[in-house]
Amino acid sequence: MEVNYVMAKDLVCNMDVDEKTAKWKTVYKGKTYYFCAPGCKKSFEAEPELYINAEISEDQHHQHHHHHEGGEMGEGDQCGCGCGHHH
Numbered sequence: 001m002e003v004n005y006v007m008a009k010d011l012v013c014n015m016d017v018d019e020k021t022a023k024w025k026t027v028y029k030g031k032t033y034y035f036c037a038p039g040c041k042k043s044f045e046a047e048p049e050l051y052i053n054a055e056i057s058e059d060q061h062h063q064h065h066h067h068h069e070g071g072e073m074g075e076g077d078q079c080g081c082g083c084g085h086h087h
Contacts, residue, residue: 008033011051012040028052 006019017034024035028048035041044051 010034010036010040012043 007016008019008022009015010017011033013036015036017036019032019034022034022036024038024041026033026035026041026045028044033044033048035044
């Protein structure tokens with residue numbers, strides 16, 4: 001029996017996320033977006049257009065997250081998804 005996985009791209013950290021088992025998702029302008037961890041979901045919800053409209057290079061990604069440090073997560077905390085980024 002062949003199993004088909006529907007994978008979505010977490011726009012925040014660029015990880016593949018299984019749409020059927022994703023714990024974190026949000027709907028924005030009628031489209032569902034899936035995330036690997038709550039930190040990625042929170043970052044997306046804060047500035048969805050940033051992630052939707054831009055192909056973010058790794059350098060831009062790091063600069064963006066360093067700019068937003070100091071929220072609910074402590075400085076230097078990672079999102080918990082294992083991507084190594086600071087959300």
